[in-house]
Amino acid sequence: MSPVLRxxxxxxxxxxTVGVVSCQALVTASCSSNAPVIHALPLx
Amino acid sequence: xxxxxxxxxxxxxPFSLLAFLFKRAFQNMAExxxxxxxxxxxxxxxxxxxxxxxxxxxxxxxxxxxHVVELLGNAAGYGLFLSGALLLRRGLLREADYDRxxxxxxxxxxxxxxxxxxxxxxxxxxSFGVHHHPLIxxxxxxxxxxxxxxxxxxxxxxxxxxxxxxxxDATDRVVEALAQAERxxxxxxxxxREIGNAELNQRLRRIAKLARAILTLLEEDPRDLRRARKFxxxxxxxxxxxxAGYAKTHGRVSKxxxxxxxxxxxITIEEVFTEQQQKLLESDVNDLDVQIEVxxxxxxxxxxx
Numbered sequence: 001m002s003p004v005l006r007x008x009x010x011x012x013x014x015x016x017t018v019g020v021v022s023c024q025a026l027v028t029a030s031c032s033s034n035a036p037v038i039h040a041l042p043l044x
Numbered sequence: 045x046x047x048x049x050x051x052x053x054x055x056x057x058p059f060s061l062l063a064f065l066f067k068r069a070f071q072n073m074a075e076x077x078x079x080x081x082x083x084x085x086x087x088x089x090x091x092x093x094x095x096x097x098x099x100x101x102x103x104x105x106x107x108x109x110x111h112v113v114e115l116l117g118n119a120a121g122y123g124l125f126l127s128g129a130l131l132l133r134r135g136l137l138r139e140a141d142y143d144r145x146x147x148x149x150x151x152x153x154x155x156x157x158x159x160x161x162x163x164x165x166x167x168x169x170x171s172f173g174v175h176h177h178p179l180i181x182x183x184x185x186x187x188x189x190x191x192x193x194x195x196x197x198x199x200x201x202x203x204x205x206x207x208x209x210x211x212x213d214a215t216d217r218v219v220e221a222l223a224q225a226e227r228x229x230x231x232x233x234x235x236x237r238e239i240g241n242a243e244l245n246q247r248l249r250r251i252a253k254l255a256r257a258i259l260t261l262l263e264e265d266p267r268d269l270r271r272a273r274k275f276x277x278x279x280x281x282x283x284x285x286x287x288a289g290y291a292k293t294h295g296r297v298s299k300x301x302x303x304x305x306x307x308x309x310x311i312t313i314e315e316v317f318t319e320q321q322q323k324l325l326e327s328d329v330n331d332l333d334v335q336i337e338v339x340x341x342x343x344x345x346x347x348x349x
Contacts, residue, residue: 021184029111
């Protein structure tokens with residue numbers, strides 16, 4: 001395998017793992033429901 | 045979620061292609077300007093500082109929403125990403141230094157350690173930040189490790205050794221002598237920041253440049269170390285001490301004679317360094333002359349020339 005191809009595949013793998021997991025973590029944190037503490041507040 | 049992943053990959057693939065093409069273009073540009081060393085700070089390993097930035101935002105959002113598991117997972121993941129990227133970058137810079145030198149010790153395995161930390165960070169973020177199945181998280185971590193290995197490689201394990209004329213291993217001696225000389229030159233360069241005289245600073249910068257040129261010659265051919273012993277042990281050490289002393293004293297005492305004496309010393313140092321550089325270059329030319337002569341004699345004996 002040529003070094004250029006090897007580096008390219010490596011970069012793709014880094015994007016596909018680190019990049020995807022980072023974005024997924026952001027989406028999971030943004031789209032999940034609010035904290036239970038707020039739901040537990042007594043309604044007036 | 046599937047559509048989102050498709051969107052992400054549709055964005056990432058052209059982006060990685062563009063990044064790759066830009067890197068090649070910059071490398072080609074850099075090759076044209078190789079005569080100006082260290083003109084631009086190296087961008088090696090910066091990608092791994094940028095990619096995990098969303099994890100930091102995720103940790104902040106998890107904190108705001110009161111999700112403890114996500115907060116801890118993302119915070120630990122980002123900390124590990126950052127530490128891994130720092131180690132990897134330092135390892136890459138050390139490796140570049142190792143590649144440049146003819147005699148060098150094997151560097152600490154910082155790149156390998158950084159890659160392992162990045163793999164761990166990917167797994168932890170996938171497991172606690174995204175709530176993937178543990179097996180999927182392990183797969184993410186292993187693929188990240190493979191990506192780091194393919195892209196950056198692991199650390200060189202063998203030292204570049206040098207044996208002197210008596211056949212003894214002189215690697216440590218050479219490395220130590222060069223490192224000490226490098227420290228001396230750095231001290232001279234630092235002193236220029238403390239001295240407020242533009243003319244003297246210019247002289248000091250010229251001296252540091254000359255000393256670096258001599259050091260490069262010594263790195264290229266460590267056999268010259270014996271010839272340059274006086275330069276390393278007497279002139280460079282002396283110059284460093286005098287410059288550091290002047291930088292410390294001139295602010296407190298304003299004597300024109302002191303400045304004149306210092307200027308005279310700098311002129312002498314500059315002359316001595318230039319002479320030393322010429323001597324080393326001449327010895328290289330002499331070595332080449334001898335090699336050419338030996339080859340010519342051999343060719344004549346074989347009846348070729």
